[in-house]
Amino acid sequence: MARQEAKKDVVIVGLGWTGSIMGIELAQEGLEIVALERGRDQHTVPEFKYPNQIDELKYGVRFKNMQHPAQQTVTVRRNLDETALPYRNMGSFLPANGVGGAGTHWNGHTWRPQEVEFHLRSYIRDRWGEQIIPEDMTIADYPVSYAELEPFFTQFDKVAGISGYAGNLNGQIREGGNPFEAPRSEDYPMPPHPATYDSAKFGEAARALGYHPFTMPAGIASTAYTNPYGMQMGPCNFCGFCERYGCYQYSKASPQTAILDALKRYPNFSYRTHAEVLRVEKSADGKTATGVTYFDEATQEEVFQPADIVIMSSYQLNNVHLMLVSGIGQPYDPATGEGVTGKNYAYQITGGTTLFFKDEIFNPFVGHGANATVIDDFGMNQNDFGALGFIGGSYLFSGTFNGQPIRSMPLPTGTAAWGAAWKEGIGEWYGHSMTIATHGSVMSYRTHSLDLDPTYTDRHGRPLMRMTYDWNDNELNMEAYLTGQIEKFVDFLKPDAVARGHKLPGAHYDVRPYQSTHNTGGHIMSETPDTGVVNKFSQVWGMHNVFACGAGNFVQNTQYNPTGLVGALAYHTAHAIRTQYLSNPRPLV
Amino acid sequence: MTDLPGYPSRRSFLKASAAGVAIAGVAGTAQAEATPQAPPLEAYEPAYFTPEEWQFILAATARLIPSEGNGPGAIETRVPVFIDLQLADDYGRADDWYMMGPHDPTAGADRGWQTPLNPAQLYRQAIPAFNAWCEAQYGKAFAVLDTAQQDAALTALQKGDADLGDELKIFFATLLANTKEGYFADPMYGGNHGMQAWVYIGFPGARAAYREWPTRHNIKYPLGPVSIKGERA
Numbered sequence: 001m002a003r004q005e006a007k008k009d010v011v012i013v014g015l016g017w018t019g020s021i022m023g024i025e026l027a028q029e030g031l032e033i034v035a036l037e038r039g040r041d042q043h044t045v046p047e048f049k050y051p052n053q054i055d056e057l058k059y060g061v062r063f064k065n066m067q068h069p070a071q072q073t074v075t076v077r078r079n080l081d082e083t084a085l086p087y088r089n090m091g092s093f094l095p096a097n098g099v100g101g102a103g104t105h106w107n108g109h110t111w112r113p114q115e116v117e118f119h120l121r122s123y124i125r126d127r128w129g130e131q132i133i134p135e136d137m138t139i140a141d142y143p144v145s146y147a148e149l150e151p152f153f154t155q156f157d158k159v160a161g162i163s164g165y166a167g168n169l170n171g172q173i174r175e176g177g178n179p180f181e182a183p184r185s186e187d188y189p190m191p192p193h194p195a196t197y198d199s200a201k202f203g204e205a206a207r208a209l210g211y212h213p214f215t216m217p218a219g220i221a222s223t224a225y226t227n228p229y230g231m232q233m234g235p236c237n238f239c240g241f242c243e244r245y246g247c248y249q250y251s252k253a254s255p256q257t258a259i260l261d262a263l264k265r266y267p268n269f270s271y272r273t274h275a276e277v278l279r280v281e282k283s284a285d286g287k288t289a290t291g292v293t294y295f296d297e298a299t300q301e302e303v304f305q306p307a308d309i310v311i312m313s314s315y316q317l318n319n320v321h322l323m324l325v326s327g328i329g330q331p332y333d334p335a336t337g338e339g340v341t342g343k344n345y346a347y348q349i350t351g352g353t354t355l356f357f358k359d360e361i362f363n364p365f366v367g368h369g370a371n372a373t374v375i376d377d378f379g380m381n382q383n384d385f386g387a388l389g390f391i392g393g394s395y396l397f398s399g400t401f402n403g404q405p406i407r408s409m410p411l412p413t414g415t416a417a418w419g420a421a422w423k424e425g426i427g428e429w430y431g432h433s434m435t436i437a438t439h440g441s442v443m444s445y446r447t448h449s450l451d452l453d454p455t456y457t458d459r460h461g462r463p464l465m466r467m468t469y470d471w472n473d474n475e476l477n478m479e480a481y482l483t484g485q486i487e488k489f490v491d492f493l494k495p496d497a498v499a500r501g502h503k504l505p506g507a508h509y510d511v512r513p514y515q516s517t518h519n520t521g522g523h524i525m526s527e528t529p530d531t532g533v534v535n536k537f538s539q540v541w542g543m544h545n546v547f548a549c550g551a552g553n554f555v556q557n558t559q560y561n562p563t564g565l566v567g568a569l570a571y572h573t574a575h576a577i578r579t580q581y582l583s584n585p586r587p588l589v
Numbered sequence: 590m591t592d593l594p595g596y597p598s599r600r601s602f603l604k605a606s607a608a609g610v611a612i613a614g615v616a617g618t619a620q621a622e623a624t625p626q627a628p629p630l631e632a633y634e635p636a637y638f639t640p641e642e643w644q645f646i647l648a649a650t651a652r653l654i655p656s657e658g659n660g661p662g663a664i665e666t667r668v669p670v671f672i673d674l675q676l677a678d679d680y681g682r683a684d685d686w687y688m689m690g691p692h693d694p695t696a697g698a699d700r701g702w703q704t705p706l707n708p709a710q711l712y713r714q715a716i717p718a719f720n721a722w723c724e725a726q727y728g729k730a731f732a733v734l735d736t737a738q739q740d741a742a743l744t745a746l747q748k749g750d751a752d753l754g755d756e757l758k759i760f761f762a763t764l765l766a767n768t769k770e771g772y773f774a775d776p777m778y779g780g781n782h783g784m785q786a787w788v789y790i791g792f793p794g795a796r797a798a799y800r801e802w803p804t805r806h807n808i809k810y811p812l813g814p815v816s817i818k819g820e821r822a
């Protein structure tokens with residue numbers, strides 16, 4: 001018999017970015033809240049303190065800040081005919097584990113999708129006609145518009161503390177910002193960061209080539225800052241141990257620096273760590289949830305936590321897995337296209353060209369996770385899909401995040417991987433290169449999806465989730481086009497040597513190299529209950545007291561890193577619960 | 590100094606001890622801290638490897654990152670010690686990984702780690718298998734081949750021409766990755782001795798504070814590395 005805890009008004013599953021946002025917003029309503037986090041508790045001190053965190057082997061290579069596959073993982077197949085195999089050690093994506101979630105060890109690139117990305121299908125239909133959409137591409141409009149979300153983007157920018165320069169302030173285009181972005185009601189809370197040498201060279205080349213360079217919007221403090229919750233941050237020192245690491249000096253936007261200490265002051269909020277939620281429990285009629293059951297690591301037993309409202313904020317992959325094992329939404333069947341839970345899984349397409357300059361010094365270790373000059377001239381709203389033969393967009397950027405030598409050792413094409421020539425190569429080229437990278441959208445496809453694996457189980461005996469994903473021609477064609485655009489920079493900058501690392505036509509998904517932790521879809525938002533899992537308020541269709549946060553809501557992925565939209569959607573959801581749901585709990589659509 | 594039988598990198602031991610003498614001569618300077626006392630490699634007692642495996646690791650890493658030319662080699666930086674300690678630890682046991690079956694070691698490399706073996710077991714089985722291949726090819730175990738033969742044997746292993754079977758096919762990639770990790774990781778893990786690899790490429794290690802540096806373009810950063818424990822080089 002499972003132990004039972006006292007009932008709460010709200011149970012939050014996972015205390016990362018979205019769990020923390022929901023926690024503090026709902027705590028302000030006086031609700032009794034408990035958050036359940038499967039990992040350890042984490043603070044700037046002691047968990048992220050200097051110098052212990054400055055350890056590439058432990059955190060960058062052995063992933064000690066992250067989810068361990070022994071604890072939870074997925075299986076992966078590239079098509080419906082392949083047998084899915086477990087993602088046994090970390091590679092392509094790095095889900096989090098522990099208080100703060102991936103918000104502790106993310107890079108901090110903080111974007112708002114373009115307006116057209118919210119109504120992509122209608123945009124294409126109106127401009128080119130739906131016949132340019134490939135038959136198996138299952139893209140749709142989001143049931144929420146940019147204009148509706150704008151205040152919530154602004155709220156997230158202020159809480160996280162984003163450094164940048166608005167390119168479109170209430171419709172006015174400003175030199176030095178991103179001229180292609182959607183209009184912002186306010187400028188960023190902090191000014192942009194200075195450019196490192198690589199980033200400055202890229203900016204100069206971009207200007208000379210007629211593009212519109214700007215500084216990457218960064219969840220990295222550029223000045224001293226106090227956010228709306230009273231949380232204080234200090235300016236980043238470009239320590240170069242940012243992505244994959246907790247920030248040792250209160251500069252990177254994270255639940256720790258932006259929310260948690262303020263949240264912990266609410267007496268009506270509490271949280272339990274080493275508490276892994278195993279399933280959401282449903283009422284007899286299946287129309288509401290009664291709470292969640294979790295595994296208490298300390299007592300090694302299952303515990304039932306009853307609650308009136310369940311917030312699923314355990315990251316996209318875990319949310320979809322919990323829905324599948326809890327029977328939330330009809331499971332999606334990629335063979336027939338029927339069902340909703342697990343539908344429209346998508347990812348991000350990335351690549352890079354490295355330019356080597358024998359006599360120039362880049363000091364690659366001087367960087368932060370969002371250090372870059374960017375151009376959006378090849379973004380979604382700039383591309384003529386009809387003429388280019390693909391649907392999508394990408395930003396191009398250059399700027400070092402780190403110079404950690406185990407992982408960050410680019411060498412010119414043709415350099416030996418070992419032996420005397422390799423050793424010669426690292427001596428000659430370390431610190432003498434810059435990389436121009438792509439970061440592109442990935443559309444949704446009928447077969448790209450998540451369901452339960454028929455063979456493999458986790459340590460609790462639950463089926464692992466199975467991911468079906470591969471690269472499609474649409475995205476590979478876009479990457480080929482972008483690779484060609486980067487050649488203009490190569491011609492302009494005239495490096496001594498080059499290395500091109502882009503996915504080539506016909507490439508298949510390789511789970512080994514890190515690509516991004518931008519897993520999206522699976523519990524997508526929709527206008528109607530038959531096409532998605534949640535409505536525009538991230539409220540589960542047919543289970544009105546369950547709300548699902550995170551990139552699982554994305555109908556298709558955007559060309560940007562997800563967390564700007566993830567944060568805005570969480571604030572949008574919190575606002576709907578506060579202003580519409582609490583007074584009269586019901587389906588909001 | 591005792592020689593390891595047939596072990597080719599005597600030269601690098603000499604080189605390393607010569608450097609040790611030179612540094613001893615400037616004891617008291619910052620540089621002296623860079624090369625803390627450590628038992629010579631041949632006196633090291635492996636935590637995981639058997640004597641046969643240890644011979645192989647010394648010889649193989651010495652070819653993957655040789656001592657000749659500019660910069661330190663795997664031997665001077667004590668990469669073999671690093672690998673030994675990693676395999677004796679949670680990494681060797683794959684404690685963090687999902688290792689439940691069924692396993693399909695025939696799967697393509699792009700499906701990730703699919704052998705049923707953990708890294709420690711992989712080394713244990715692959716070393717004798719590869720030595721047997723070297724015996725068949727050259728009549729000798731890997732450690733006692735000459736360096737040209739060793740390079741050829743490693744190339745064959747890398748390309749899959751030296752076929753050790755599906756469960757072991759990930760061995761070369763693992764050995765190479767672990768060798769580079771040992772070369773560049775913080776010295777507290779046993780390799781990158783004296784932070785020599787960091788000094789060689791110009792990586793400042795755990796300094797991690799560069800507030801004035803983003804705008805200093807094309808100017809060499811002047812300070813040498815520090816380690817997590819506070820050593821300087």
Ligand SMILES: Cc1cc2nc3c(=O)[nH]c(=O)nc-3n(C[C@H](O)[C@H](O)[C@H](O)COP(=O)(O)OP(=O)(O)OC[C@H]3O[C@@H](n4cnc5c(N)ncnc54)[C@H](O)[C@@H]3O)c2cc1C
Nearest residue numbers: 014016017018038097098101102107108109277550561563
């Ligand atoms: C290395 C890296 C770099 C990134 N860089 C960027 C970037 O530059 N820009 C960007 O926009 N995004 C980036 N991301 C993605 C970003 O971190 C995520 O979008 C964001 O953290 C998602 O918020 P979330 O609340 O959905 O999940 P998380 O913040 O990951 O929080 C989920 C929490 O739930 C917990 N949990 C999971 N399952 C359970 C369970 N069953 N029971 C209890 N608790 C559970 C987890 O332990 C975790 O703490 C990056 C991610 C990584 C890993």
Ligand code: SF4
Nearest residue numbers: 236239242247252368
């Ligand atoms: S680079 Fe800046 S924000 Fe990132 S971890 Fe270092 S100090 Fe923190």
